[in-house]
Amino acid sequence: MAVNINRTIGFGDSLLTPSPLQVFGQAKEQINNIFVDVQNYVHDAYERMIDVNNLCPGVINENELDSILDYRTQVRGICEVLTRDQMKVAFFGRTSNGKSTVINAMLGEKVLPSGRGHTTNCFLQVEGSPTGDAYLITEGSNEKQNIESVTHLAHALSNGKQLNEKELVHVYWPKDKCRLLSDDVALVDSPGIDVTQHLDDWIDAHCIDADVFVLVVNTDSLLSNTEKNFFHKVSTNLSKPTIFILNNRWDASANEPEFIDKFNSQEQEREQHMERATDFLVKELKVCTPEEVVSRVFFISAKEVLQARVEEHNGFPLNNGVLADGFDARYLEFEEFERRFEECISKSAIKTKFLNHSQQGKHIVKEMHKIMETIYKRIQEQTNLKTCQKYELQKKLNVIEQQLISITNQMKMKIQQMVDDVKDKVSKALNDEIRRLSVLVDEFNLPFQPEELVLNVYKIELHSHVEAGVVSNLRTRLSTALAKHIDQCQKEMIDKMSTLLPDDEQNINVTNPHREPFEVLFSLPCDNLCDDFHEQLEFKFSWGLSKLVTRVLTLVNWSHNQSRVLLSPSHNPLTSAVDGSFNSFDQNLAVENNLSMISRVVAASVGTQGTMGGLVLAGLMLKTVGWRLIIATGTIYGVLYVYERLSWTTKAKEREFKRQYVEHATTKLRSIVIVTSAYCSHQVQQELSTSFARLFQLVNESASDLDGEMTNLDREISMLTRFSEVAEVLRNNSDLRKVEYERFDETFLCVQN
Numbered sequence: 001m002a003v004n005i006n007r008t009i010g011f012g013d014s015l016l017t018p019s020p021l022q023v024f025g026q027a028k029e030q031i032n033n034i035f036v037d038v039q040n041y042v043h044d045a046y047e048r049m050i051d052v053n054n055l056c057p058g059v060i061n062e063n064e065l066d067s068i069l070d071y072r073t074q075v076r077g078i079c080e081v082l083t084r085d086q087m088k089v090a091f092f093g094r095t096s097n098g099k100s101t102v103i104n105a106m107l108g109e110k111v112l113p114s115g116r117g118h119t120t121n122c123f124l125q126v127e128g129s130p131t132g133d134a135y136l137i138t139e140g141s142n143e144k145q146n147i148e149s150v151t152h153l154a155h156a157l158s159n160g161k162q163l164n165e166k167e168l169v170h171v172y173w174p175k176d177k178c179r180l181l182s183d184d185v186a187l188v189d190s191p192g193i194d195v196t197q198h199l200d201d202w203i204d205a206h207c208i209d210a211d212v213f214v215l216v217v218n219t220d221s222l223l224s225n226t227e228k229n230f231f232h233k234v235s236t237n238l239s240k241p242t243i244f245i246l247n248n249r250w251d252a253s254a255n256e257p258e259f260i261d262k263f264n265s266q267e268q269e270r271e272q273h274m275e276r277a278t279d280f281l282v283k284e285l286k287v288c289t290p291e292e293v294v295s296r297v298f299f300i301s302a303k304e305v306l307q308a309r310v311e312e313h314n315g316f317p318l319n320n321g322v323l324a325d326g327f328d329a330r331y332l333e334f335e336e337f338e339r340r341f342e343e344c345i346s347k348s349a350i351k352t353k354f355l356n357h358s359q360q361g362k363h364i365v366k367e368m369h370k371i372m373e374t375i376y377k378r379i380q381e382q383t384n385l386k387t388c389q390k391y392e393l394q395k396k397l398n399v400i401e402q403q404l405i406s407i408t409n410q411m412k413m414k415i416q417q418m419v420d421d422v423k424d425k426v427s428k429a430l431n432d433e434i435r436r437l438s439v440l441v442d443e444f445n446l447p448f449q450p451e452e453l454v455l456n457v458y459k460i461e462l463h464s465h466v467e468a469g470v471v472s473n474l475r476t477r478l479s480t481a482l483a484k485h486i487d488q489c490q491k492e493m494i495d496k497m498s499t500l501l502p503d504d505e506q507n508i509n510v511t512n513p514h515r516e517p518f519e520v521l522f523s524l525p526c527d528n529l530c531d532d533f534h535e536q537l538e539f540k541f542s543w544g545l546s547k548l549v550t551r552v553l554t555l556v557n558w559s560h561n562q563s564r565v566l567l568s569p570s571h572n573p574l575t576s577a578v579d580g581s582f583n584s585f586d587q588n589l590a591v592e593n594n595l596s597m598i599s600r601v602v603a604a605s606v607g608t609q610g611t612m613g614g615l616v617l618a619g620l621m622l623k624t625v626g627w628r629l630i631i632a633t634g635t636i637y638g639v640l641y642v643y644e645r646l647s648w649t650t651k652a653k654e655r656e657f658k659r660q661y662v663e664h665a666t667t668k669l670r671s672i673v674i675v676t677s678a679y680c681s682h683q684v685q686q687e688l689s690t691s692f693a694r695l696f697q698l699v700n701e702s703a704s705d706l707d708g709e710m711t712n713l714d715r716e717i718s719m720l721t722r723f724s725e726v727a728e729v730l731r732n733n734s735d736l737r738k739v740e741y742e743r744f745d746e747t748f749l750c751v752q753n
Ligand SMILES: Nc1nc2c(ncn2[C@@H]2O[C@H](COP(=O)(O)OP(=O)(O)OP(=O)(O)O)[C@@H](O)[C@H]2O)c(=O)[nH]1
Pocket: 093, 094, 095, 096, 097, 098, 099, 100, 101, 102, 113, 114, 115, 116, 117, 118, 119, 120, 121, 190, 191, 192, 248, 249, 250, 251, 252, 300, 301, 302, 303, 304
């Protein structure tokens, strides 16, 4: 029977339909891409969360950061494992059953040494060379030992240190020489299981990650207990391992003499082997169903297949007649084994390796989703909290601003009232003091001497006495009351303004603690005011001519004024009643003219101070009263003169001096009443305005602090908004990665998520 070797050992049946081994490659590439993407995602998430944590402490807790860091490490580890992930098949069997020959047949050339007797001393893992060169690396060494052929390999293995049966030697073979190797299949040859007692160690050390186990048995003998025990161990350590049983040396069985005569004897033997294998796999190991056994147990001749493939490779015809009968059937069965093996190892490897990775990946992105969701919600909460805080601050600030305007207006009015009140009080008190000035001057008891020099000193002292007295009296009358009013006003200010300050700043003192308590200063510079005072202390007879004239003029003026008042229509009801009567008008006019004439005479006599006036007056009097009366009057006049002249003593001069001083000082002090009261009210205004300005400053500073807080909150809110967007994007991105894993599961693991 002709066999189409090219078809059977070629790459996939169709370029469009990938072979089972290529599916593994595709799955590996795809899951690797997903993990690289997830690795970048987790790395990015960690870096961003570190930023968030630095800029907004409290948004992320340490556990979350640690978890993200842990996931980053896990993903990095998986990525590294993924690059090394390959399909692995482990061959077991007793010595000389043909394990190495089967591997060589599958590789299509003699890679591993084989021969009669115990040839494989340790575990040999054949895998594709990443460099394209053939070399081997022994366990615990990084040294590459170049090999070109099986002889070199055998030599290298035998020339190396005494290899322990448990040790693993990696044999890297060019990938382009073998499809299995280029498709990431690693084939592990083992020492005969009948030569060692350390089965557990072997499994744990080299087979725990094998996707398929191949038991190579010799058809000449039955399944030994050693072989059975070994696979019992394997199935105990691994859950439902995929096990193939290859009944090797089927060519030798076909060439045995007893089978030549009996055509069906080999079939009977095959059935017996099959029955025993079924019992072993289905009943003992329970690793497959009876239906699956036909695709797990094969009758082959590895030696023939290897020989055929080597010769085919070297350009010789496949069946050159040297091979035993039934070669084609055995060859086809070997190919069937390879097909089933490829299907199984691909499925198994995808399942055992990538399912686990995919589940880990999904778990990581799910946890990342949870973390990002928690962080996102926490940021949202903080954003809402900060927004509420900002709203409250804004409200508070608005209230402060409105209240500040209102209180400022109130306090302006209050201060103005105080100022007016102080002005009135000071003015009234000063006027009172001016009225009582004579008492104050009388109290001055420095000895009076009319001499000029002494008098000058006397005046200076008197200025001081008056000034001190008035000021003292004003202070006594006003200071306490004013201080009390100012204090009350300041308290009112503090009460009102402190409501605009934070609770911890409400205990305030507007006055400078190092300053003396406020007191109104009264400035009455008498020495300056009265320095133009010039006393008149020359003797003046009170009935002297000029005095008399003055008195008469005063009297006349007074009478004249009185008559004008009486004659005015508004003050004379009679005149008013006969309004327009010419008679009474004429009489009035005559009286007025007479008075005017006397006035003019007196004025003339005063004005001339002299002889003519006196003569006229004396003539008139002489004519009117007679000379006796004149003499009598003259005598009395003289006596009065003498009396007054004698009474003009120093005491009288002092009295006169003080009277003149009081008169002068009164005039002067009255002239500064308005200025003094304004000066005092200005002091009060200054004091209260300064106090209010301090309070205003405090409130203003507090408002500025609030404003600063609002600016900070604004900055924090905008930062939190940015971070919440970051967390949201990261959360959504984790969902995208989860979808990628689910798509991978559906495509390669037939898992419906
Ligand atoms: N006739 C025949 N001989 C075979 C077959 N397979 C292997 N042999 C021979 O059996 C002998 C042992 O083969 P190996 O492949 O070295 O056996 P092994 O199981 O690897 O032996 P160890 O490495 O010692 O454990 C060699 O001489 C092979 O040529 C086969 O299918 N038919």
